[in-house]
Each structure stands twice: as C-alpha cells, then as structure tokens.
Amino acid sequence: MSSLLVRHASVLVSMDDHRREIVDGGLFIRDGFIEQIGPTAGLPQTADEILDLSDHILLPGLINTHHHFYQTLTRVVPAAQDANLFNWLKTLYPIWARMRPEDIRISTQTALAELALSGCTTASDHLYLFPNGSHLDDEILAAHQVGLRLHASRGSMSLGESKGGLPPDSVVEDEDSILKDSQRLIETYHDPTPGSMTQIVLAPCSPFSVTGDLMRQSAALARQYGVNLHTHLAETQDEESFCLQKFGYKPVAYMEQVSWIGPDVWFAHSVHVNTEEMRLYGRTGCGVAHCPTSNMRLASGIAPVMEMLKWGVKVGLGVDGSASNDGSHMLEEVRQTMLLARLNAGLHGASLSGEAAPALMTARQALELATRGGAAVLGRKDLGSLEVGKCADFFAVRLNHLTLAGGLHDPVAALIFCSPVHAEYTVVGGKFVVKEGKLVTLDRPRLIEQHNQAAKRLLNA
Numbered sequence: 001m002s003s004l005l006v007r008h009a010s011v012l013v014s015m016d017d018h019r020r021e022i023v024d025g026g027l028f029i030r031d032g033f034i035e036q037i038g039p040t041a042g043l044p045q046t047a048d049e050i051l052d053l054s055d056h057i058l059l060p061g062l063i064n065t066h067h068h069f070y071q072t073l074t075r076v077v078p079a080a081q082d083a084n085l086f087n088w089l090k091t092l093y094p095i096w097a098r099m100r101p102e103d104i105r106i107s108t109q110t111a112l113a114e115l116a117l118s119g120c121t122t123a124s125d126h127l128y129l130f131p132n133g134s135h136l137d138d139e140i141l142a143a144h145q146v147g148l149r150l151h152a153s154r155g156s157m158s159l160g161e162s163k164g165g166l167p168p169d170s171v172v173e174d175e176d177s178i179l180k181d182s183q184r185l186i187e188t189y190h191d192p193t194p195g196s197m198t199q200i201v202l203a204p205c206s207p208f209s210v211t212g213d214l215m216r217q218s219a220a221l222a223r224q225y226g227v228n229l230h231t232h233l234a235e236t237q238d239e240e241s242f243c244l245q246k247f248g249y250k251p252v253a254y255m256e257q258v259s260w261i262g263p264d265v266w267f268a269h270s271v272h273v274n275t276e277e278m279r280l281y282g283r284t285g286c287g288v289a290h291c292p293t294s295n296m297r298l299a300s301g302i303a304p305v306m307e308m309l310k311w312g313v314k315v316g317l318g319v320d321g322s323a324s325n326d327g328s329h330m331l332e333e334v335r336q337t338m339l340l341a342r343l344n345a346g347l348h349g350a351s352l353s354g355e356a357a358p359a360l361m362t363a364r365q366a367l368e369l370a371t372r373g374g375a376a377v378l379g380r381k382d383l384g385s386l387e388v389g390k391c392a393d394f395f396a397v398r399l400n401h402l403t404l405a406g407g408l409h410d411p412v413a414a415l416i417f418c419s420p421v422h423a424e425y426t427v428v429g430g431k432f433v434v435k436e437g438k439l440v441t442l443d444r445p446r447l448i449e450q451h452n453q454a455a456k457r458l459l460n461a
C-alpha cells in the first residue's frame with residue numbers, strides 16, 4: 001500500500017461530469033487510484049509522499065489515440081518533406097524496411113519521452129511493419145521501462161505492389177503469420193482490467209495496404225478476445241479513389257462490408273466523411289482519432305470535428321507518426337485542434353458575431369477531446385478524468401512560464417491558447433514519469449544520442 005497526496009494546485013481541472021475546476025485543489029491517491037479529490041483543506045494531511053503544486057495547474061493525463069513511434073527516426077526526411085500521403089509513403093517505405101529491433105526500442109522511448117513531457121499518460125501506437133526480425137514485443141517492453149500506459153496496435157500490411165497495393169512487396173507479411181502473431185500478442189500481453197498498463201489492438205494498416213479478407217479475419221479474432229480494432233480511414237481523396245476503384249465502395253461503406261463498424265473500432269483521421277457517415281459513426285459507436293497536424297502537414301484536408309461531435313461521435317486526438325507531424329507534443333495537438341476547427345468553421349461561414357451561436361471550438365472543448373474523448377475512443381472507463389476510483393494519471397504545469405504571462409486570469413484556456421509548454425510533473429498510476437521537468441525513467445542525453453545514430457544509419461544505408 002502506498003499513498004501520494006497532491007495538494008495546493010492553483011487550479012485542478014477534473015474533467016468530471018460537471019467539469020469541475022477546483023481552486024487550491026488536490027488528490028489523495030492510494031495504490032495508483034484516486035481515493036479523494038477536492039479542495040486541499042478537505043484532504044488528508046499526510047501520506048507516504050506529498051507533492052505541493054502551489055503555482056501549478058493540474059489536469060487529467062492526456063491520451064494520445066494515434067501514433068507511429070518508429071517514425072521519430074524519419075522526421076523531416078528531405079524527399080518526404082513536401083509530399084502528399086501516397087508519395088510520402090512511397091518515399092519512406094524503403095527506409096523503414098531497414099529498421100531493426102533496437103530501432104523499434106529506441107524510437108518507442110523517444111516518442112514516449114516527448115509525450116510524457118507534454119502531459120500525455122496513455123498512448124496508442126500503430127506499428128505495422130516488422131522488418132529484420134522486429135516484433136511488437138520490442139515496443140511493448142521498451143514502453144514498460146518508460147511507464148506510460150500503452151495500447152499497442154499489432155498493425156499489418158499484406159497487399160503489396162504486385163497485388164495492386166501501395167507498399168513494396170518487401171514490407172508486407174503473409175496473412176496467416178499476421179493472424180497467428182496477433183493471437184500470440186493478445187494472449188501474452190492484453191490486460192483488460194482497470195488500471196491496465198498494456199492492451200493489444202488489431203490494426204491492419206489501411207484499405208490500400210491489406211486485403212478485405214485480412215480485415216474480416218482480424219475483426220473476427222479481435223471480437224473473439226474482446227480487443228479493439230483500429231485502422232487509417234478516409235484520410236485522403238487518393239484513398240477514396242483507390243477504394244472506389246478497387247472495391248467499388250467509399251472507405252466507410254467498405255468498412256461496413258468487412259464488419260469494421262462498432263463500438264470496438266476507431267479510425268485514424270476520417271477527414272473525408274459526409275454527414276451520413278458521421279451519423280453512422282455516432283449511431284454505432286465508432287471512434288475517431290483526429291490528427292490535425294498530420295492532416296495539415298500532408299495537405300490531406302480538414303476533418304469536420306465539430307459536426308462529428310454534433311452526431312455523438314467519440315473523438316480523441318492523435319499526434320500521428322513523427323514523419324508527418326514531426327513531433328509528439330500533445331498540448332500542441334490540442335491547440336492545433338482548436339485552431340483548425342475554427343478555421344473550418346470560418347471557411348464554412350460560421351457566424352462569428354451576433355445572435356447565432358458561433359460554432360467555434362473552445363479551449364476546454366479541445367482539452368476534453370484529449371482527455372475524456374481519448375478515453376472513450378480507447379474504451380477506457382478508468383481514464384480521462386480525475387474522479388474517485390479512476391486511475392491517478394495526471395500532469396501539472398508551472399504557471400510562471402514566460403509564454404503564459406498575462407493569461408493567468410484563465411489558466412486553463414491559457415494552456416491551450418498560448419504557445420505549448422512542457423509538463424513539470426507527469427504521473428501515471430501514482431508513479432512519477434516526469435518530476436521537476438525531468439524524465440525519471442530515461443537517460444535523456446543518452447537516448448538522444450542513440451536515436452540520432454539510429455536515424456543516421458537508416459537514412460544513409
């Protein structure tokens with residue numbers, strides 16, 4: 001039994017059902033779960049460890065619902081800097097094909113370190129190529145050392161160029177091995193209990209890199225074990241043309257054909273979806289990982305997030321892979337979400353003044369997507385808000401940052417409107433991953449050096 005008392009936070013943002021923001025707030029945590037929450041005066045006076053958060057804002061840990069950790073090795077590759085999705089992929093596939101197990105481990109820790117420093121406590125990652133003897137296990141074990149919760153997607157590609165797919169044949173796997181490995185990973189690592197640190201997700205990569213058969217069989221296997229399903233969907237116009245030409249359906253209709261609709265499914269992007277498709281998501285419980293930076297970087301388009309929310313779609317945020325972002329800063333992603341939704345509203349003629357309710361996303365709405373939204377998308381009832389019985393996952397930011405100066409009349413909004421800052425503390429299940437601005441579980445200079453060496457080797461091979 002161990003306890004942690006967190007007290008005197010200038011503001012505690014609970015994200016509970018009443019969206020309480022508690023002045024001079026705190027938490028009493030026992031064995032990784034929140035036992036009490038409220039004003040400091042009402043909390044116990046002692047604990048095994050005490051964290052004083054005077055002059056800090058305290059928030060629920062951010063949840064990243066879409067990433068490709070390994071892509072931190074291929075940020076800003078010159079030939080892929082100014083390409084759209086399909087050309088970007090074709091440039092990068094051969095470089096990714098050179099990765100070894102140690103590259104997966106190093107890049108996992110780099111991405112998780114960046115995420116932790118930006119307030120993230122749970123990340124979903126989508127790894128879909130396993131060259132040179134690498135496995136999803138390399139990522140999972142590396143993540144265990146860091147201490148963030150991981151939803152590890154067993155990605156896959158089976159439709160190579162010779163069969164009409166986009167990736168070269170050298171990076172695709174045969175479907176029997178994919179399914180066998182998926183089953184092994186679920187049986188080895190998947191933990192569905194409250195407070196789970198590791199869950200497995202089955203995630204064929206995209207309509208243009210796997211067969212319909214693999215989609216169907218992955219869905220059947222996932223449902224047999226009660227694990228979730230994830231893929232890229234409706235990201236670009238190119239993908240829509242591909243689906244119409246190859247399958248005779250638009251991407252969402254194709255998902256219906258292969259039994260990929262339901263509350264256990266979430267899609268990355270969904271930029272190119274119409275009202276009917278959004279209503280289908282809302283009705284059936286399909287979730288969306290909105291990745292605004294990546295969508296801007298690759299000129300994919302603007303996902304209609306405000307309309308999704310109107311139809312009751314579960315929406316979380318994702319930084320997406322670091323070759324299309326090129327960072328893993330969750331607070332920055334929250335800011336981009338708010339700004340891009342506003343641009344979209346403006347482009348569609350939303351009223352910016354007067355009587356009509358302006359359809360502008362607020363800072364708190366954007367923050368809600370990164371917390372409650374992400375938890376809903378990943379199917380985690382134990383995450384997403386600070387409430388009694390939930391996991392003690394939170395982060396705290398110092399309020400005396402230069403970039404926040406002048407905005408402290410509303411520190412919650414300042415955290416999103418102003419330039420993104422780093423977390424001073426990031427805590428997962430009552431354990432520190434970031435303390436006084438430093439990574440507790442990783443040797444940062446050594447990691448950066450190893451990472452740069454690995455990236456150099458991949459690019460110069």
Ligand SMILES: [Zn+2]
Nearest residue numbers: 232268320321
């Ligand atoms: Zn992606």
